[in-house]
Amino acid sequence: MPIRPLELHPDRLLPADPATRTLARELYRSVADLPIVSPHGHTDPGWFAGNETFGNATELLLVPDHYVFRMLYSQGIAMEDLGVRNRNADPRAAWRLLAENYFLFRGTPSRMWLDWVFAEAFGISVQLNAETSDLYFDTITEKLATDDFRPRALFDRYGIEAIATTESPLDTLEHHAAIRAENARPGGWQGKVITAYRPDPVVDPEFVSDQGGFRENLATFSEVTGEDCLTWHGYLAAHRQRRRFFAQMGATSTDHGHPTPRTADLSAAEAEALFTKVSKGSFTAEDAELFRAQMLTEMAGMSLDDGLVMQIHPGAFRNHNARVFERFGRDKGADIPSRTEYVANLKPLLDKYGNEPGLSVILFTLDESTYARELAPLAGHYPCLKLGPAWWFHDSPEGMRRFRRMTTETAGFYNTVGFNDDTRAFLSIPARHDVARRIDCGFLAELVMEHRIEDWEAADLARDLTYNLVKKAYRL
Amino acid sequence: MPIRPLELHPDRLLPADPATRTLARELYRSVADLPIVSPHGHTDPGWFAGNETFGNATELLLVPDHYVFRMLYSQGIAMEDLGVRNRNADPRAAWRLLAENYFLFRGTPSRMWLDWVFAEAFGISVQLNAETSDLYFDTITEKLATDDFRPRALFDRYGIEAIATTESPLDTLEHHAAIRAENARPGGWQGKVITAYRPDPVVDPEFVSDQGGFRENLATFSEVTGEDCLTWHGYLAAHRQRRRFFAQMGATSTDHGHPTPRTADLSAAEAEALFTKVSKGSFTAEDAELFRAQMLTEMAGMSLDDGLVMQIHPGAFRNHNARVFERFGRDKGADIPSRTEYVANLKPLLDKYGNEPGLSVILFTLDESTYARELAPLAGHYPCLKLGPAWWFHDSPEGMRRFRRMTTETAGFYNTVGFNDDTRAFLSIPARHDVARRIDCGFLAELVMEHRIEDWEAADLARDLTYNLVKKAYRL
Amino acid sequence: MPIRPLELHPDRLLPADPATRTLARELYRSVADLPIVSPHGHTDPGWFAGNETFGNATELLLVPDHYVFRMLYSQGIAMEDLGVRNRNADPRAAWRLLAENYFLFRGTPSRMWLDWVFAEAFGISVQLNAETSDLYFDTITEKLATDDFRPRALFDRYGIEAIATTESPLDTLEHHAAIRAENARPGGWQGKVITAYRPDPVVDPEFVSDQGGFRENLATFSEVTGEDCLTWHGYLAAHRQRRRFFAQMGATSTDHGHPTPRTADLSAAEAEALFTKVSKGSFTAEDAELFRAQMLTEMAGMSLDDGLVMQIHPGAFRNHNARVFERFGRDKGADIPSRTEYVANLKPLLDKYGNEPGLSVILFTLDESTYARELAPLAGHYPCLKLGPAWWFHDSPEGMRRFRRMTTETAGFYNTVGFNDDTRAFLSIPARHDVARRIDCGFLAELVMEHRIEDWEAADLARDLTYNLVKKAYRL
Incomplete structure (x- = not known):
């Protein structure tokens, strides 16, 4: 095994055709040094609070x-x-x-x-x-x-303008409070680290983890909020309260990792009865699915009130490998994407709120067959819908290219929201944003080469896709 | 906002690789000026009749x-x-x-x-x-x-050899009659404008529009035809009669915009009982779906008799946005494609008529995942099946490329039918045909560059894809 | 119709971009003459036994x-x-x-x-x-x-190192025995022709053919093995016995052509009761599907014991054209791919055996939408899973490119198994392997051009994809 040099080629990931590459390189240079805005990810806020x-x-x-x-x-x-x-x-x-x-x-x-x-x-x-x-x-x-x-030095070194972490409503956000105190301290570190409201542990009746399942979480939810989270009314009030608190800790978005994007619009009485069932722990898989569906619509309603942007990340079959889950717990590489349906599933929510100018819902998918068929047509029509970037298994050169090729013609660029790194691997954040910038610039260069857009438009778009759209979409 | 020149680049949409582009340009030049044959669209025949x-x-x-x-x-x-x-x-x-x-x-x-x-x-x-x-x-x-x-001047200016509009069986076709009279008038305008038989308003029990729903339409159907369209026998006779009349007004095809491509082959007694149910207005969603399914098979049978080519355009979830539909009506940008299944759905029709040499059924899709998986294998086997071009949301440069890449290897070129513009935007017709010609020539040039076909074959194919196949497939 | 020269261009199927083509050509040259290993196909062993x-x-x-x-x-x-x-x-x-x-x-x-x-x-x-x-x-x-x-001369001329045919458990393998005798004969022909165990005729309760259906096959299965194949115990023993015999005749794999990849893990009592039902011939479609599902898991268990690699080839709707099937029988071009689901379907088998180091299951698909969504994530996690190459309708230049583009980023190259020609068209075998080598080298050259891998890695990979992976995956 010989020792070989490691060099990052300056033209990596740019299209092979020489003229296209020249154009792409120029576009890339114009955005390579823009700040990183990371509106969705899983870094540990404790890193930035403690700076160990x-x-x-x-x-x-x-x-x-x-x-x-x-x-x-x-x-x-x-x-x-x-x-x-x-x-x-x-x-x-x-x-x-x-x-x-x-x-x-x-x-x-x-x-x-x-x-x-x-x-x-x-x-x-x-x-x-x-x-x-x-x-x-x-x-x-x-x-x-x-x-x-140290975390703060790396944060600054890589030009991160803002980063969002993701927390459960049960989280005390003590690290975020510490960071904000540091930000406010004269001469203190100025890094912007915000949270995002991810209520799955108290929304999904089938939630399981080492730290306890849904019912334990409801009990904690009551403690944390002082509301009686075993009543539908108290449970909703608790959400409203925590959303407010999260917003105070910088959150501009919520995030929902449901198995499917199903939504529902039950009557108040039906919703309450369903909540009673799931909160007592005796429910069917269909009850659980319907409750998650109803909660997406409830969350959309709350977003209309408090202005948090709503992210829906559906389609993962979590913890597919039973033995790995038992032995190693959640998030161990055994989540597998599943076929996902948006058109019928989103209709109840869209019937209720789809034309509200104040609502913003960002849709993600692990099922690329929905890009051109469902997601681009939905986002190309509904004012509240935007498309999140290529996600997870598709956050890759080929995956990003497919995303652009399959969504742009129907949804345009301006119904998309820039890049998400979605990672807990802190040091990969600049690497991932760099890949996204290169791929987007390559795609734009191809459009210019085919005279589908002009070069000055490509330059505008490169900046929009890298920086402007994410700030606007996430209200940062 | 500076004022910038608008120029259509002569090489637009041709592949970026220089050698491939040279080949593609040559192919494109050989077909750029061929007449436009537009066998499926939604222009208003009144334009050509009145010429206002x-x-x-x-x-x-x-x-x-x-x-x-x-x-x-x-x-x-x-x-x-x-x-x-x-x-x-x-x-x-x-x-x-x-x-x-x-x-x-x-x-x-x-x-x-x-x-x-x-x-x-x-x-x-x-x-x-x-x-x-x-x-x-x-x-x-x-x-x-x-x-x-004026409409006729534009029709002539853009070299339209024939155009088909789409009408309901309830339409009197008075504009078509007027155009035919004009055609027959010595020195009269010679533009060929034909109709197509689109029976959805009297076939779909769930049909809704400002002008009335299915039951109102059945009443009108009776008036228009003199048949008793509240009996199964009379209803079928009315279809036969109107199809004949449409054929006299130039129609060579029917068109079916069903939610799914489901077909059925009920016994005569079952079909009659089902018709009775749906025509009385008391039916389930499944009844409606089954009735549409049965009617596709009935229509195929009538096509065998009268020679009309059958087009099936399935997979749109119509009027998805409830509020937009209420306020603005049908066809307002809120139709969203859905997952579509052809293999099981088409089997009843194909079991009955799939091997009939006289039948021609052109399949369209909004679900690109079916191109390589279902449609190309079906069209590459059944003598009655042909593939319509990339449709609607997929009538675009990337969409057309995906169509060719995913269907050609299994169905070949000769089980496809040329281009459809499918538009009500009259002036976009030549623009759309131009895009299709450019993309097809680019695709052919790529095949030549990879030595998968020879240059003389590409030249043949360019002409076939532009002109010959559409005339043959639509019996024009 | 002029007479035109037929020439195979040396650069056929290599990418059009000149620099990429140069690289691809070099890679191709390095593997063009490697031996052919054909681990899955449908040639007739009688050809090589009789050499007529x-x-x-x-x-x-x-x-x-x-x-x-x-x-x-x-x-x-x-x-x-x-x-x-x-x-x-x-x-x-x-x-x-x-x-x-x-x-x-x-x-x-x-x-x-x-x-x-x-x-x-x-x-x-x-x-x-x-x-x-x-x-x-x-x-x-x-x-x-x-x-x-003659068959043996062609076998040698095209550098076939090994070829696997596919036989039913009811097959006597007399041709394989004859070939092995010839191999063992001093100065005898040395071609390596092995079998593969394809038990569909005795596993699928809905199996039909000119030679008889499932129940007739069970009777023959009893005769051939001496086991009582109308008892669950005897039936399983018969499989074990025939698998052993097939392994003696060189088999290193089994093959399962099920309509879906559904698997099940029934209790012994449930499995026995289900077998009794299907073997008596009075069962529902769901019973048949569940039995096939259970048998995949049984076969995986047997593979753990005898080391045969398991191939699952799901997703074909067989004999779709009823009239063609009646008149011409099986395998007459009327098998149509269907939507296929792997994530839920494979879970019972994977829950039972998915983490066993000794098990190897090779998955194929006719539904390309599962490449990036389901198959690559599954194979990129489970130790027992590997991805078979682009199959059947997708064994084509564009199909292979889609396979690599949609699986590599998540599953890598090393969870794939080289090429299968899967053909009964003997002379097309070298042609098909040649196409695969060209396409893979083109894909690798593109990765090098975009600096995603280095040139020496591409050279390693070209050899692995052509020769090493197939030998390892099929235990040849």
Whole structure:
């Protein structure tokens, strides 16, 4: 295994045709250094509140990144050996497993993001493989111990203008409070870290986690809010109260990770009866689905009142691998996308609120067959609907290209909302935004080459797709 | 907002690779001036019968084009302000709304079609924006008042060899009769305008419109035909009679805009009982669906007798936006495609008639996931099936490319039927045919470049896809 | 109809962009001459056992190739006239029908495969059309009578390292035994021809064929194995016994052509009761589906024991054309793909065996919408799952490109298994492998051009995709 140089080519991800590439390069240069606006993600606000150093290479780059360990697992490598839910794993040995199997990532976005992190963030100039495994582990681990690699320093270094984290209504948001206190302190750190309201743990009757399920969460919800969350009235009031509190902590959006985008518009009496059923814990799968559906419509109504932008992230079959879920818990690479239907499912919500000028709902999908068929036509008509970017498994060069090719002709660019990195892998954030900028500029260059837009329009659009649309859509 | 030149680049929509573009340009030149055959569309036959001048820019280009106003509506612009169902709207102010928001159409086919109309039809040489809004409105409106812009003059100017409109069985076809009289008049206008039989208003038990629903339509159907359309026998006889009459008025095809492509083959007794139920107005959604299904098979049977080509256009969820439908009626940009299944749905019809050499059924879809999976395999086997072109939301550069890429390898080119413009926006017809010719020639050039076909074959195919296939498939 | 030269361009199917093509050409050259490993197909083992000459052009290239005659049938040519199930057809006249209609295949893979066979295998240097029909028929038929065109000679000439056929458990495998005897004979032919265990005829309660249905097959299964296959216990034992026998005859895999990938994990008592129902022949469609589902899980359990790799080929609606099935039987071009769901369907099997290191299940699909949405995420997580190549209707240049574009970013290359030709058209095997190598090299070259992988990685991958992965995945 020879040692090979690691270099990020300046033209990476730009179209191969020389004239198109020249155009794309020019567009990319005009947006490459714009600030990063990250309106949806899963970083830990505690990082920015405490500003502690990160641990070692494995702890930062391998253990929390389910994109990485799911691929290794798919080839028979035990997650325990990678340090996932296993504090006894040797981090250096775990890193070596990644290094030896790094070829598995050829052609994947993880490879591009990681190489960016290695080269740009850590200044490593050789490729990762068995030979260089220890060099990597030591270099990264050493640098992480320095002040330059503390969370706030990295935040500033990568030009993050604002970042949103995602919290449950049960979260106290103490880290966000601490960050805001720091922001307000004379001479204090000025990084903008906001929260987003993700009520799944108290909205989904089938929610399960190590920390307890739906009924335990309702009890906590009552404690946290002082409302009686075992009554429909108190439960809704608790949501309103926490949404207000989240907004005070900077939130401009809510987020809903439902299995499907089903919505409902029950009468008050029906909704109350349904809530009674699910809150008592004796309900069918259909009851649970209907309750989630009703809650999307309730949340849309609350958004009309408090102005929070609503994000709907449907279509993941969570925790598909029963054994992995038992042993390792949620978010361990075993969430699998499912076929998703929007047209009938969204109708109840849209019938009620779809023409309200104050409402903004951002739709995501894991089912690309809905891009051209359902989502672009919906967003190209309803004033309240916008399309979130290519998401999760589709947050990749080919995935982003398909998104643009399949949505632009019907929804245009201005019913989309810029890029989301949606990650808990902090250092991959600039890498991911860089990929998105390159792919968008390549797509725009192709449109110019085919004389479908003019060059000055492409320049406008590059800036809009990178910076302006996200700020507008998320009311930042 | 600077004033910028408007120029249609001669190479627009041709592939960027220089060698491929050279080939594509040559192919395109060989078909660019072929006559337009438009076998399926929604122009108003009254235009050609009366040959009155069109009104102003807004009335011609904005109000009737749901592609245009749905995009504006999606960004919060009120349809009333655009003049949709609002005779009090100021057309100049409505036009200004389009002009100011024309950037929304970047990357959409509407932008390409409109720019073609502006530059080619009206000779405008600056781009549409807020600055040039009045110039546009005045230029267009003035030209529309001239004889050169009367419907027949435009028909001749753009080399339309034949155009089909679409009418309900309840339509008297008086305009078609007038046009045929004009055709027959010595020295009369020779434009070929034919009708197509679209029986949805008397076939769909759930049909609704401002002009009345299914039951009112059955009553009218009886009046128009002299048959008792409240009996199954009379109802079928009425169809046969009107189909004959439509054929006399030039029709060579029928058209069926069902929610799904479901077909059925009920016994005569079952069909009669079902008809009795739906015609009395007391039926379930499933009854309605089954009746439409049975009627597709009945229509196929009648096609075998009278030779009309059958078009099936399924998969639109019509009038999805309840409030827009109430306020503005049908066809207002709120039809949304749905997942569509062909394999099981078409089986009853195909079991009965699928191997009949005299039958021709042209299938369309709004669900591109069926192109390679269902439609191309069906059309690549059944003698009666052909594939209609990329339709509606997919009548666009990327949409057409996906159509060719996903159908050609299994169905070949010769199980397709050329291009349909399917529009009520009269002036966009040549623009749309031009886009189709460019995209097809680009696709053929790519096949030549990869040595999948030879250059002389591409030349043959360009002509077939543009002109020969449509004439053959529609029996024109 | 002029006579035109037939030449296979050395750069066919390589990307048009000149720099990309140069890279692709180099990659292709490095793998063009690697041996062919064909782990899944439908050639007749009798060819290699008997080594008789093939008959005439029509008998070899037209009659057995449902890709070819379904296209001709779709354009109204009677299958009888092509010699399908009609021994009275004049083979020369049948060939002429193909020749005259060869233009129908423009843009299809059949055209590329056939041209390869004509030029490479038979050395013909003019294109097939009406003028050259007899020349073709005579040239091919004459060559087929020579020793150079006997099955074993062709096998050796095309560098086939191993080929798997597919047999029913009821098959005696006498041809495989004969081939193995020949292999063992001093100086005997050394071609490696193995079988694969395809139990559909005794697993699918709805199985129909000219040779009898499921119940007749169970009776034969008892005879062949000496087990009482009307008891659940005996039936399972019979499978185990035949699998062992197939493995002795070289099989390394099983193959399951179910309508859906549904799996089940019934209790032993439930499974036995279900078997009793289906084996008595009185069952519902749901019973049949559930039985097939249960049997996939049973087969996975047996694979854990005997090490046979399991292939699941779901999603074909078999024998869709009732009249064609009646008249011509199975496999006559009337199998149509259907929407397919993997995430919920595979869960019972995966819950039971999905994390077993010894199990290997290769998934195929006819529903490309599942590539990025379901299959790549599943294969990118579960250790037992791998993705079979683009299959059947998608075994084509565009189909293979879609496969790579939609699976690589999530599943990587190393959860795929190389190429399958899956054909009964013997001479098309090298043509098909050649297409796959070209397309894969083109795809890799594109990744290099966009700096997503390095050139040395592309070279490694080209070899892996062509040769190494298939040997590993199929345990050859």
